Amino acid sequence: MTQATLQRRPLVKEILAGADDTLLVIAGLGSSNWDITNAGDRPLNMPLWGAMGAPVGMGLGLALAQPGKRVLVITGDGDMLMSLGSLATVAAQSPDNLAVCVLDNEKFGETGNQATHTSPRNNGPTDSGAGTDLAMIARGCGIADCGTVTGKEDVRQLVTDLRTKKGPIFRLVKVMVEKLDFVMPPQDGAHLKDRFRQALLGNP
Numbered sequence: 001m002t003q004a005t006l007q008r009r010p011l012v013k014e015i016l017a018g019a020d021d022t023l024l025v026i027a028g029l030g031s032s033n034w035d036i037t038n039a040g041d042r043p044l045n046m047p048l049w050g051a052m053g054a055p056v057g058m059g060l061g062l063a064l065a066q067p068g069k070r071v072l073v074i075t076g077d078g079d080m081l082m083s084l085g086s087l088a089t090v091a092a093q094s095p096d097n098l099a100v101c102v103l104d105n106e107k108f109g110e111t112g113n114q115a116t117h118t119s120p121r122n123n124g125p126t127d128s129g130a131g132t133d134l135a136m137i138a139r140g141c142g143i144a145d146c147g148t149v150t151g152k153e154d155v156r157q158l159v160t161d162l163r164t165k166k167g168p169i170f171r172l173v174k175v176m177v178e179k180l181d182f183v184m185p186p187q188d189g190a191h192l193k194d195r196f197r198q199a200l201l202g203n204p
Helices: 008-016 031-038 055-065 077-081 085-093 134-141 152-164 189-201
Strands: 023-027 045-047 070-076 098-104 145-149 169-174
Touching: 008 031, 008 070, 008 098, 008 152, 023 031, 023 055, 031 045, 031 070, 031 098, 045 189, 055 070, 055 085, 055 098, 070 077, 070 152, 077 098, 077 134, 085 098, 085 134, 098 134, 098 152, 134 145, 134 169, 145 152, 152 169
Parallel strands: 023 045, 023 070, 070 098, 098 169, 145 169
Antiparallel strands: none
């Protein structure tokens, strides 16, 4: 497997550059949460704390409820592996305003960088690596527009696709394993929910 060369933080910053109130962002727990915050905390970001496996389902519901907005889910390979069935539901509902971006470093970053199933099996029979291809799974679930990004030459098109291309789309992005500082959004889930809702819908 080709060694990943993309760094997640600069990549996410480029993906979210110039985000306005037409872009609703859902981020998975851990690294994806910190990535979007590093790019700039904003009320229409919803970083999930501890809700492993929830981002795609939440993004789908939001896309269906807000067809006039662009919904972007940014999450990791460990999170996506926990909720593969949500990709089939995305395909069944087929919202044209939903994009899913999975940042795949082939590690469970929250629990010690153990190999996820997307890593190649190379450490013997106890290694969890299986070379699982999440883009292939998404395509098999019925999401027609799926792709994998591995190099800088594809980043500009990735950003355009995630921000503007008719969905649903799924992009798997291979990123480096890095030890990065935490960049924390607010840690109060009720506050984040209320902040997001008010920014989207206004005061009740």
